[in-house]
Amino acid sequence: MSVKVRRLVNAYEERMLEFLQTCVDDSYKIHTQVSVCQFCELDDSIDWELKRFFFSSNVDALITNHDYKPCLVVDFQSSYHDSDEAKERDRKKATILALAEIPLLYSRLKDFGLLHLYSQSEEVVCNLFTGNRRENAQALIRKYCEQSFSSDVGLTAC
Template sequence: MTAYNHNAVYTSHTTSIQANFHQSEFFEQDTHFFTADFERGELISGYALSILELVRGILGENYWYFTEFPLQIACPKSEGVYLEDKTLWQFWVNSRVDIIVMNPHLGENCRKACLMLECQSPWHDLEDTQRRDHTKFDIIASTKTPLIYVRYADYPRILRFWSQGNSDEVFYNPFTQDRKTELKEFFTSYCL
């Protein structure tokens, strides 16, 4: 009988080779000098959370929702294709999509995004931010995944939802729920 090594990791491949991830020289040192600097962080902003709850309330529980999702996973490059532009590569690797909606009932596409949302703020009026937003839009548009933007048109009463690809837009009041039907139609018309 083979002894079990709790520090060893195996792959699911039938001819897997044991890998030992235990780095004893690191763990033998007193590493508590830096751990006091860590704290539990917020996973999503309050603004994005309110939009997520709104989207989930309108589309329902038949969809899966993800926040701050890595752009490189949502929009992967084709196998064997490399980005020569280092700045573009860094942007692609470091960027996140605010909200991703996934439909688990889409057959072979059930693990892909059916809708992406970006939460905009006045910060997105800055020239550098607009340039990054356009780059992100171009990357997402190349995958043919629908992208909807949301921004307060009249804080905190009116939200504007729109698609950059065409002139569709809906203004929604989260307090009175005015135009909720139109917003649901807007979302479902874009969901793949």
């Protein structure tokens, strides 16, 4: 019997993590493959189905501030997420993150390097090869991180 080492991320995840790194400065940290139960706590009133899912769910990228408080989750989407089963898992994860008030963005590469970053209310598309509209995608990531940081400042000052 043997145990083999494998990479933590695949090539797509690696590209996305490299992109995310260009979006935030050194006061933020990017964590990969983090279990939801590591950064969220359950309320007893939560639905049993969500509770069961809670302990088995991971996020692809979690961005935290300097105090390791979650600012944003970025979930990397592929054609694998098009199945009904995967959509249901994504719905449960989105519900848990919404209850925790942690913003969630999805990222998906389409059409030869077009990166789509989207939530329920907004979408930004940029070309990772040419850099066209890259600043729009970076601004979206920064917006969520800065919102979280400014709310922390407000809570600390009270």
